[in-house]
Amino acid sequence: MKKILIQLDTDNHSSSFDRVVAIDSEIDHLFSYGQVTPENVTGLVHGAMFTRGIDDLKNTAIFIGGSQVSKGEELFNKVQNTFFGPVKVSVMMDSNGSNTTAAAAVLCAGKHLSLNQSKALVLGATGPVGERVVQLLASEGAEINVSSRKKERAQQLCDRIQKQAPKAKLIPCETSSEKEKREALEGVNLIIAAGAAGVQFYSESE
Numbered sequence: 001m002k003k004i005l006i007q008l009d010t011d012n013h014s015s016s017f018d019r020v021v022a023i024d025s026e027i028d029h030l031f032s033y034g035q036v037t038p039e040n041v042t043g044l045v046h047g048a049m050f051t052r053g054i055d056d057l058k059n060t061a062i063f064i065g066g067s068q069v070s071k072g073e074e075l076f077n078k079v080q081n082t083f084f085g086p087v088k089v090s091v092m093m094d095s096n097g098s099n100t101t102a103a104a105a106v107l108c109a110g111k112h113l114s115l116n117q118s119k120a121l122v123l124g125a126t127g128p129v130g131e132r133v134v135q136l137l138a139s140e141g142a143e144i145n146v147s148s149r150k151k152e153r154a155q156q157l158c159d160r161i162q163k164q165a166p167k168a169k170l171i172p173c174e175t176s177s178e179k180e181k182r183e184a185l186e187g188v189n190l191i192i193a194a195g196a197a198g199v200q201f202y203s204e205s206e
Contacts, residue, residue: 001052001059003026003029003060003061004059004060005025005061006031006047006062007022007032008036008044008063008079009033009035009065010035010036010064010065010067010071010072010095011034011065011066013034014032014034014065015066018094019032022063036075037075038074041078041079042078045083046082048060048089049082049088054086054087057088058090060089061091061092062089062091062092063092064076064079064091064092064093064095065093065095066096067128068095068128069095069096069132072098076091079091098129101132101194102132102136102194103132105192106136106137106140109192110140115140115141115190116142117141118189119143119188119189120142120189120190120191121147121190121191122134122144122147123191123192123195123201124193124195124199125147125154126154126156126157127194127196130192130195131157133194134161134170137192139165141169142190144170145171145184145188146170146171147173147175148172148175149175149176151172154173158171175201181201
C-alpha cells in the first residue's frame with residue numbers, strides 16, 4: 001500500500017518548502033493544492049476518505065499549510081468536521097511552520113523552567129510562530145507579556161486566545177520605544193523571540 005500525503009495550502013500556491021520536506025520524508029505520492037478554503041475543501045477530504053478501506057486509511061494523511069495561522073485553523077476544523085466515525089485520516093496543521101517551531105521552543109524552555117510558575121515575554125507575538133508560542137505557553141499556565149510593535153495588535157491576539165482559553169494570563173504590550181522595551185522585560189524569566197529570520201528585537205546592551 002503506497003503512502004499518500006495530501007497538501008492543502010491556504011495561499012495561492014502550495015509551499016515549495018513544505019513540498020520538499022514532504023518528498024524527503026519518503027512518502028510515495030504527494031498531492032498539492034493551493035487556494036484551499038473551508039468552502040471548497042470537502043471534495044478533497046472525501047477523496048482521501050472514500051478511496052481506501054478503513055484499515056488502509058492509515059497510509060493516507062493530510063497536511064495543512066499556508067502563511068496565515070488563523071486560516072489554517074479554520075481549514076483544519078473543517079477537515080476534522082468532515083470525517084465521521086472511523087472513516088478518517090491523520091491531519092497535521094503547520095501554517096508557516098508555526099506549530100513545529102513554536103512547539104520546539106516551548107518544549108526546550110520547559111526543560112529548564114517550570115512554565116506554570118514563569119513569566120514570559122514573547123517577542124513578535126502577533127506573527128504565525130509567536131501566536132502559537134503564546135497559545136502553548138498559556139496552556140502550560142505561564143503568565144505572558146504578548147508584545148507587538150502596536151499594542152492594539154497585541155490586544156487583538158490576547159482577545160482571540162482568551163475566547164478559547166478564558167483563564168490564560170496574557171498582558172498585551174508594545175515594544176516600539178526604549179521605555180516600552182524595558183517595561184516589557186520587568187519580572188520576566190523567559191524570553192522567546194518569534195520574529196522573522198534576521199530580526200533583532202533587543203541589543204545585547206539592553
